[in-house]
Amino acid sequence: MTSLLIHNIQIAIPDGSIIEGEIVVENGKIATVSNALMKDFTGERMDGQGCLVLPGFIDIHIHGANGADFMDGDNGSIERIAMALPKEGTTSFLATTLTQSDGDIAKAVDAGRRFMELNESGAEMLGFHLEGPFIHPEQAGAQPVEFIRKPSFELVERWFGEDLDHLKIVTLAPECDEGLEMTERLTERGIIVSGGHTNASFADIREAAEHGLSHLTHFGNAMSGLHHREIGAVGAGFLLEQLHCEVIADGIHLSEDMLLLGNKTIGPERIILITDSMRAKGLPDGSYTLAGQDVQVVGAKATLSDGTLAGSVLKMDEAVRMMRDIGSGLLDLIRMSSTNAARRLGVFDRKGSIEAGKDADLVLMDADFQVQATICRGKVSFCRE
Incomplete structure (x- = not known):
């Protein structure tokens, strides 16, 4: 012992x-x-x-770090990420995919499954967050539009098997989900359905929430914004208490004023801090790639050539400090960085406190x-x- x-x-x-x-x-x-x-x-x-x-941080939306990306599709890359994350206090995570070809997503999932069988050191991989390819092309952000697909439960089963092994979150644009069939089927299987990369109106999000949608991906980014006559997906995050909101607290994806507004309006019970980081995290400024696209990293900002934000290089401890600096108390910091994620993923019996x-x-x-x-x-x- x-x-x-x-x-x-x-x-x-x-x-x-x-x-x-x-x-x-x-x-x-x-x-x-x-x-x-x-x-x-x-x-x-x-x-x-x-x-x-503090309880170890849980990052439910991360693409990469330390020069590696989950879409590399090999165990070595996943291990590099898992071994790098404890430096920022992260003890467990969801491997997050990107909108890519069917084959590339299948390869990434297969590699992740093999890694989970061997994962004894570093941060623990708790499963997968499938971000795309079921998104709206007008809100693609840094997701390659050529691989966007209509929501397909059959495709998800092809990647994860009929039991949907280790699949925890699916990000999709609910307005693209005909009859909200996929939202319902995933919810029935215990999968978190998250609205993201979406042009959905407030009414669309509210209807989707009635069918199981319970989460918003990187709140405020790549989604319909707040307007005084149409409050969109952002307004839904503020107003609908059944929605949990991922927050990238880097002062770039959301300004400090927006973080303060979200903290007061959404509340720490529904906020989950994420990094959405890409392979450049932990490395010097320079040129990197995300889904085959060139990304320039300068300071805390990662962008495509047209200026589109391409994930982040944020660390979880930086996000926690940011929320502390805008006034969050210790209990709320623990909730946002660990407890809320553990509860959402159904692992609070062993993590999150x-x-x-x-x-x-x-x-x-x-x-x-x-x-x-x-x-x-x-x-x-x-x-x-």
Whole structure:
């Protein structure tokens, strides 16, 4: 049995309060969370140096990092991403696809499945987020329009099998889903249906929500905007309480004022922080690719040649700091970075909070909310010198 005692720490417990104490990890699980000192512990010890311990971050929408992309379709690329993510406090993620050919998507899914069987180190892959190809061409953003398809449940079954193994989220344009048949069928199978890359009116989103739509992809981006006579998909995110909203909190995809408005109007119970990052994350400025398209990365911004945003290079700890800076309290930061995603994905029984019996997915942060160490399923996956 492998045991680890993390001491000299401040622990963010589920109600958002902080206790000074220790965490004992055994065989990848949190064994005890205590404010008492364990003097007779005989396993490995880790001095947390007064850091604040939060539940590991869960990124449900990420395309790549560290020079790799899930659409590369090989285990090596997925491993590079999984090993890079703990540096930003991310302990689990959904591999997110892009609008590409049927064959390329099948290849990416097959590689992801193989990786999940072997994934013992780094951040844990929890499944897939299928973003596209069932989107509206006028809201394609950085998704290649030549591969856009009408929603097809049969195609999804071809990629993921009849049991839809490991498929967690499907992003689609609901106005392109005839009779909302696919939305209903996916919802019946327990798959989260998310409106994204969509020209849908508010009425379209409301109707889709009545048939199971419960999520909006990268809220505010690649969707019909807010107008005083037609509030669109953005207005639906504000108004419909059954919708959870992915938020890219980088000050680029959404301004700080919009983040503040969203935080007050949507609320931290419905916001899920994501990165939507591409392969350039963690690498220097320069030229990269996304779905075969040239992307220029300068500072915190990744764009196609025409200026279209091409994902991001955002890290999850940066998103958390951004939300902290606009006034979010600790409990809300935990919800937006971990708890809400865990609940949505049906893994809150083992992730999303620091409690005995759950996976030891932990991030240690200093007073400036900089990641000092990350533990994934009981293993120290990142430790700053």
